Amino acid sequence: MLEGAILSHLSAFSRTYILKTLSGLKYGSLQMVMKDQGQETSRTFGSTSKDPNMPCVTLVINNSNAWTRMSINLDLGFAEAFMLGELECDDLVSLVSIYINNWKLFGTGNVLLQIIPRVQKWLFTQSNDSERALKNVSAHYDTSNSLFAAFLSPDMSYSCPIWDVNRQDEPLKDAQRRKVHNIIDKACIRKEHHVLDIGGGWAFLAIEAVKKTGCRVTVITLSVEQKDLGEQRVRDAGLEDRIEILLCDYRSTPKPSPGGFDRIVSVGMVEHVGEEYLETYFSEISRLLNPDDGVMVVQGITVNNQTPQRFHKTRSKVQTFIDKYIFPGGYLPSVRQLIDCLDTGSAGALEVECVQSIGPHYAKALRLWRENFLANWETIKVLYLKERGSMSPLDLEAFRRRWIHYFSYCEAGFRAGILGDHVITARRPQVLTEGGIVPL
Known part of the structure; x- marks a missing residue:
């Protein structure tokens, strides 16, 4: 029960962190469709430009675990959430393009939540002998x-x-x-x-x-x-x-x-x-x-x-x-x-x-x-x-x-x-x- 409460709070914190970060989106347009809290809500972030070359992506969150995964490690966390069906995306190439062009905004995720995975990477990275x-x-x-x-x-x-x-x-x-x-x-x-x-x-x-x-x-x-x-x-x-x-x-x-x-x-x-x-x-x-x-x-x-x-x-x-x-x-x-x-x-x-x-x-x-x-x-x-x-x-x-x-x-x-x-x-x-x- 305690574990469930901790995970719930972590998911809520991660959700808030990601949505706040997305408010600074400059390049591209991202529509977030959120189905993880029992009802469907939607928010759009980024450019309102009509430029046909500007990437426009819809991202659907099906499971609250996706928020935590992405906050801890945006690159790997997004990939694993996608692989497990916790989120869907209508255009992965354009989404990665948005990530690349907003790199300074996103970074690799929440630094505080990355303490454990950073230590794991430091301890367990092996030489390519x-x-x-x-x-x-x-x-x-x-x-x-x-x-x-x-x-x-x-x-x-x-x-x-x-x-x-x-x-x-x-x-x-x-x-x-x-x-x-x-x-x-x-x-x-x-x-x-x-x-x-x-x-x-x-x-x-x-x-x-x-x-x-x-x-x-x-x-x-x-x-x-x-x-x-x-x-x-x-x-x-x-x-x-x-x-x-x-x-x-x-x-x-x-x-x-x-x-x-x-x-x-x-x-x-x-x-x-x-x-x-x-x-x-x-x-x-x-x-x-x-x-x-x-x-x-x-x-x-x-x-x-x-x-x-x-x-x-x-x-x-x-x-x-x-x-x-x-x-x-x-x-x-x-x-x-x-x-x-x-x-x-x-x-x-x-x-x-x-x-x-x-x-x-x-x-x-x-x-x-x-x-x-x-x-x-x-x-x-x-x-x-x-x-x-x-x-x-x-x-x-x-x-x-x-x-x-x-x-x-x-x-x-x-x-x-x-x-x-x-x-x-x-x-x-x-x-x-x-x-x-x-x-x-």
């Missing part, structure tokens, strides 16, 4: 190959594509193929090269590289499911003699003799490394790369150079939705931080040749993935239950909502420009000779 990295990768990528196949394009490419901006109806598979060939071209891969693909997923890049150049590729991954399906795809392509897939951490990858790998590529991997291992990541690339004329190309998600301090110093105090449910152990660096870590980690043995920004291309892919996921949900549900066993209807619905929120959350970040995606090409320092790149 080899053992933890294996568990973190498995948590997301070993969910189910059939799940990923239901929303990705047939190539199973799970990273930022490059769209033809003159083709509005371009298929996703064409944009993903363009992304992969962009990597192959930047790495200057030739037939005689042995290429290492770090975090090579389902081997799409490896297969395309061999088809285009005739090279040899070693793929490393920590996902058992990816390795199994990747090897099947290699067999289907008839390329078993040119591609091998190893279940291996980048820190323990064997170096081929005598000179290492001629080229190293890595797409969508650097964001899983963790802040404390960024220099190690580039140190390992340098160790494995041919010391004379090696080239590396890394593509990954980044944060805007102007936002990393705010993004990490505030969010790192409490656990986020992405931390807990999507990519545990992950960390998004800025481009500046990546280049600094590349230089320090390689001890100056790698020089940046090119930095390409493709972040604006990602939002459309995330929208299409979300649409594919929703369109194929009945198939996903059947296959997932077949692979994972029985789940309660509540757990299954929470699983569905988790993925919807993930796609929407990230799409909003890319639309706002807080998130980016960059392709960094670096090579061994060039020695000027008579027969060099530019004749003397």
